[in-house]
Amino acid sequence: MGLVFAIExxxxxxxxxxxxxxxxxxCKLNCSWCHNPEGKSLKNEIIKNNNGCLGCKKCIxxxxxxxxxxxxxxxxxxxxxxxxxxxxxxxxxKVLKNKDFFDFSNGGVTFSGGEPTVQYEFLVKCxxxxxxxxxxxxxTCGYLEEDKFKVLLKNTDCFLYDLKIIDNEKHIKYxxxxxxxxxxxxxxxxxxxxxxxxxxxxxxxxxxxxxxxxDICEFLTDLGENKxxxxxxxxxxxxxxxxxxxxxxxxxxxxxxxxxxLEIFKRxxxxxxxx
Amino acid sequence: xxxxxxxxxxxxxSKEYRKNRIEKTWDLSNFLNLNEYDKGAYGGIxxxxxxxxxxxxxxxxxxxxxxxxxPPIEWGETARLGNITPNYLKLVGxxxxxxxxxxxxxxxxxxxxxxxxxxxxxNIVNAMEKIAKKYKNAAKTECPKLYNALKTVPFNKAESxxxxxxxxxxxxxxxxxxxVDHITLGxxxxxxxxxxxxxxxxxxxxxxxxxxxxxFFLSINFDTDIYRGxxxxxxxxxxxxxxxKINGEYEFNRLAELCLKASYELNIIDPKINMRVCKDTxxxxxxxxxxxxxxxxxxxxxxxxDVVIPGLIGLGYEKQDAYxxxxxxxxxxxxxxxxxxxxxxxxxxxxxxxxxxxxKYISKADTFDxxxxxxxxxxxxxxxxxxxxxxxxxxxxVPIISLLIDGCLENGKDITEGAxxxxxxxxxxxxxxxxxxxxxxxxxxxxxxxxxxDELIKALDADFNGYTELWHKIExxxxxxxxxxxxxxxxxxxxxxxxxxxxxxxxxxGGIYRAGTGSAMDYIFEAEKVGxxxxxxxxxxxxxxxxxxxxxxxxxxxxxxxQSFTKFDFTKIINGGPLTMEFSSNIFRNExxxxxxxxxxQWYILHGGHQLQLNAVNRETLLDAQKHPENYENLxxxxxxxxxxxxxxxxxxxxxxxxxxxxxx
Numbered sequence: 001m002g003l004v005f006a007i008e009x010x011x012x013x014x015x016x017x018x019x020x021x022x023x024x025x026x027c028k029l030n031c032s033w034c035h036n037p038e039g040k041s042l043k044n045e046i047i048k049n050n051n052g053c054l055g056c057k058k059c060i061x062x063x064x065x066x067x068x069x070x071x072x073x074x075x076x077x078x079x080x081x082x083x084x085x086x087x088x089x090x091x092x093x094k095v096l097k098n099k100d101f102f103d104f105s106n107g108g109v110t111f112s113g114g115e116p117t118v119q120y121e122f123l124v125k126c127x128x129x130x131x132x133x134x135x136x137x138x139x140t141c142g143y144l145e146e147d148k149f150k151v152l153l154k155n156t157d158c159f160l161y162d163l164k165i166i167d168n169e170k171h172i173k174y175x176x177x178x179x180x181x182x183x184x185x186x187x188x189x190x191x192x193x194x195x196x197x198x199x200x201x202x203x204x205x206x207x208x209x210x211x212x213x214x215d216i217c218e219f220l221t222d223l224g225e226n227k228x229x230x231x232x233x234x235x236x237x238x239x240x241x242x243x244x245x246x247x248x249x250x251x252x253x254x255x256x257x258x259x260x261x262l263e264i265f266k267r268x269x270x271x272x273x274x275x
Numbered sequence: 276x277x278x279x280x281x282x283x284x285x286x287x288x289s290k291e292y293r294k295n296r297i298e299k300t301w302d303l304s305n306f307l308n309l310n311e312y313d314k315g316a317y318g319g320i321x322x323x324x325x326x327x328x329x330x331x332x333x334x335x336x337x338x339x340x341x342x343x344x345x346p347p348i349e350w351g352e353t354a355r356l357g358n359i360t361p362n363y364l365k366l367v368g369x370x371x372x373x374x375x376x377x378x379x380x381x382x383x384x385x386x387x388x389x390x391x392x393x394x395x396x397x398n399i400v401n402a403m404e405k406i407a408k409k410y411k412n413a414a415k416t417e418c419p420k421l422y423n424a425l426k427t428v429p430f431n432k433a434e435s436x437x438x439x440x441x442x443x444x445x446x447x448x449x450x451x452x453x454x455v456d457h458i459t460l461g462x463x464x465x466x467x468x469x470x471x472x473x474x475x476x477x478x479x480x481x482x483x484x485x486x487x488x489x490x491f492f493l494s495i496n497f498d499t500d501i502y503r504g505x506x507x508x509x510x511x512x513x514x515x516x517x518x519x520k521i522n523g524e525y526e527f528n529r530l531a532e533l534c535l536k537a538s539y540e541l542n543i544i545d546p547k548i549n550m551r552v553c554k555d556t557x558x559x560x561x562x563x564x565x566x567x568x569x570x571x572x573x574x575x576x577x578x579x580x581d582v583v584i585p586g587l588i589g590l591g592y593e594k595q596d597a598y599x600x601x602x603x604x605x606x607x608x609x610x611x612x613x614x615x616x617x618x619x620x621x622x623x624x625x626x627x628x629x630x631x632x633x634x635k636y637i638s639k640a641d642t643f644d645x646x647x648x649x650x651x652x653x654x655x656x657x658x659x660x661x662x663x664x665x666x667x668x669x670x671x672x673v674p675i676i677s678l679l680i681d682g683c684l685e686n687g688k689d690i691t692e693g694a695x696x697x698x699x700x701x702x703x704x705x706x707x708x709x710x711x712x713x714x715x716x717x718x719x720x721x722x723x724x725x726x727x728x729d730e731l732i733k734a735l736d737a738d739f740n741g742y743t744e745l746w747h748k749i750e751x752x753x754x755x756x757x758x759x760x761x762x763x764x765x766x767x768x769x770x771x772x773x774x775x776x777x778x779x780x781x782x783x784x785g786g787i788y789r790a791g792t793g794s795a796m797d798y799i800f801e802a803e804k805v806g807x808x809x810x811x812x813x814x815x816x817x818x819x820x821x822x823x824x825x826x827x828x829x830x831x832x833x834x835x836x837x838q839s840f841t842k843f844d845f846t847k848i849i850n851g852g853p854l855t856m857e858f859s860s861n862i863f864r865n866e867x868x869x870x871x872x873x874x875x876x877q878w879y880i881l882h883g884g885h886q887l888q889l890n891a892v893n894r895e896t897l898l899d900a901q902k903h904p905e906n907y908e909n910l911x912x913x914x915x916x917x918x919x920x921x922x923x924x925x926x927x928x929x930x931x932x933x934x935x936x937x938x939x940x
């Protein structure tokens with residue numbers, strides 16, 4: 001069984017064509033700018049939308065806390081489980097209901113998260129089930145063991161691969177993990193010549209520094225790569241933290257506009273596209 | 276956009292010009308003694324006699340209102356015709372002088388009743404001539420370019436694109452003075468094309484013609500605040516671009532392209548753009564249409580020729596008329612030049628039909644199929660009642676429109692007596708709410724026996740208060756819009772009950788009834804008559820607007836919605852009424868997003884959808900506009916079949932727009 005916290009039809013910026021994006025729970029990184037906080041944990045927690053809460057406390061009147069049954073008592077329907085469980089077959093069937101659109105537009109399915117590779121077994125089963133039926137994209141941070149990544153390389157048609165920070169110490173500081181696996185897996189991806197898009201989230205003062213952008217350019221140039229997609233920081237990133245009863249506290253000043261440093265990309269001859 | 280047009284746009288936005296209008300006191304003492312034709316013309320002639328020329332700086336089209344208030348004519352029990360696309364060329368290609376001569380010829384052979392009609396038409400043409408002369412004299416100093424045109428039009432036929440456009444504006448101005456609401460522009464790109472092409476061939480530069488076009492677009496926005504309508508903005512100024520020609524070829528001519536471009540540049544609510552599309556429409560055009568959607572005006576609306584034309588032919592329209600179709604104020608398909616259809620004569624309240632069947636008959640039904648028999652019976656009974664009421668409507672004469680409808684002058688008959696088509700259209704309101712309610716009844720009462728028949732009615736009476744678990748249970752059931760056959764098939768079934776039953780029903784003119792999927796304002800007004808419904812909708816809250824998923828449903832997304840809403844054979848229910856979808860304005864932020872939306876539209880058309888209306892909205896903007904209207908003077912939104920300024924809408928309609936599901940990225 002897999003834990004899926006959202007299935008979004010017509011996600012316009014998750015790969016080519018008309019696509020459905022499947023968001024899998026769980027992530028090993030801990031980026032403070034994460035805009036899907038309900039996707040981080042591998043636990044299927046109960047989440048509550050506080051907008052419109054009447055404060056009637058019907059949801060906790062029986063036991064004092066939220067339970068599977070008690071949340072149904074909310075008269076405003078504001079409480080639910082963060083994710084739904086799917087078997088790979090159920091998920092494949094659901095995705096394929098929109099196959100006609102994918103074929104029509106050269107689109108397909110994109111697995112995202114969280115970090116989709118955290119539910120590795122489930123992901124691989126889904127990818128295999130969908131093989132030759134629909135274009136399969138994977139939106140990943142690339143943080144997993146190299147042998148596992150090699151299996152994914154064989155079962156994925158297109159990667160949307162996050163390159164956040166090249167300096168390892170800074171990567172650890174801002175995401176909680178080393179980028180060694182990430183950069184190695186990216187090299188494997190390029191070597192195997194699987195279709196891919198490198199993507200950098202532009203986080204003000206974190207990833208959008210002159211130094212980091214230059215590092216990214218050098219990294220890509222060394223691999224013979226010449227294009228990248230940039231995802232500007234969205235100030236709505238904190239919008240969902242209230243669902244998991246947490247405060248959004250980014251480790252940077254999010255009032256600052258991010259700087260895409262297009263001149264650096266230009267200098268390296270890298271085509272940078274802002275999404 | 277030229278500097279002159281920019282200045283004129285600023286003038287329009289400033290609204291300053293409105294201050295120069297005057298109020299008039301009217302003496303209507305003569306009205307009661309008039310014959311029925313003269314009654315239909317009386318107010319308009321009074322208006323034209325009392326109007327004085329108004330010129331707006333930088334404008335070269337003319338014909339604006341000085342008098343704010345119309346003569347308060349009481350039509351009594353009669354209804355006033357609207358939603359007509361007149362044959363503009365009937366006057367533009369002839370001129371008032373020749374028209375008068377023709378009428379004088381007709382009078383010679385007329386009987387007494389026809390004489391009354393023709394004399395009335397003469398009076399109208401005289402009044403039109405008089406105000407045009409006043410304009411001409413005043414234009415000599417106020418606007419020399421317009422003065423030059425007015426030497427020819429409207430007295431004689433137009434010779435150039437500019438003259439033709441001035442003439443069209445003059446007709447619109449007169450129509451509005453005669454209290455004809457919802458007079459549409461129709462296939463403007465087609466009926467003015469020969470003037471456009473001729474000018475180009477004579478060496479007139481396209482930029483000059485485009486400036487004229489933009490001036491015209493602006494000019495029809497200046498007086499819309501004093502047009503009559505249910506809500507401001509609902510004024511019927513729709514334009515229908517492109518389409519299949521009778522030889523089957525698809526055409527979207529250069530003038531149509533320039534109309535799209537003008538609408539894109541000007542960002543104003545009129546004209547409301549419709550694009551006729553079909554299997555042969557090139558993808559490029561969908562891209563252009565989507566660029567316009569991105570502006571947030573709520574148009575273009577797409578109409579699928581491959582469904583609409585066969586549908587209209589199936590209803591009995593002649594081939595050439597079906598190929599010529601235009602749309603009414605919102606989305607009803609109408610026939611230009613010769614039609615006198617009333618496509619919005621009444622509406623069937625689907626959720627009410629299901630609710631009535633539930634309360635009256637469910638105790639007698641042992642199976643769901645039996646219950647559906649009762650639903651069918653109830654729909655038919657309601658249709659009978661609607662037809663009875665509609666068939667007693669008497670329409671007041673509108674001789675001003677008759678001047679522009681084929682066959683009226685020729686036969687000595689008003690449009691309400693002698694048009695080629697006199698069919699009635701009936702909206703279908705709340706179709707998805709009704710189908711979702713049937714899902715609940717089928718699943719919970721008959722299949723799972725989760726709740727008893729009586730208990731369900733009790734829950735509805737209690738507006739689900741004390742029935743929260745039931746309400747949640749209902750929320751989790753299949754719903755229209757999520758591409759679940761369980762719900763969608765019920766939706767198709769009730770649509771067929773409706774259209775099959777209307778098939779063959781006749782109105783007082785001998786015309787037919789056409790079933791439709793639109794709601795007009797009734798998704799609010801009719802919903803306010805209906806308590807809680809079994810789809811989980813709370814009492815008196817709105818239905819879905821036109822042919823759309825219920826606003827309370829959690830949707831999978833636009834792909835499921837489109838699949839759900841293309842399962843029906845729409846040639847059978849072709850009065851009009853679009854699938855309406857809202858997209859976050861964010862999705863249009865780059866070429867990828869625009870291209871994908873365009874692909875979605877094309878998919879819908881290729882898969883037999885009949886009509887589609889997309890909106891680019893930003894919920895935060897709308898919420899902020901409710902709080903700070905002063906900051907959003909120019910915020911335009913699509914309401915039901917038309918676009919209006921958000922600030923000027925009734926708050927119930929504002930709220931509905933905010934609640935509609937917005938598909939994000």
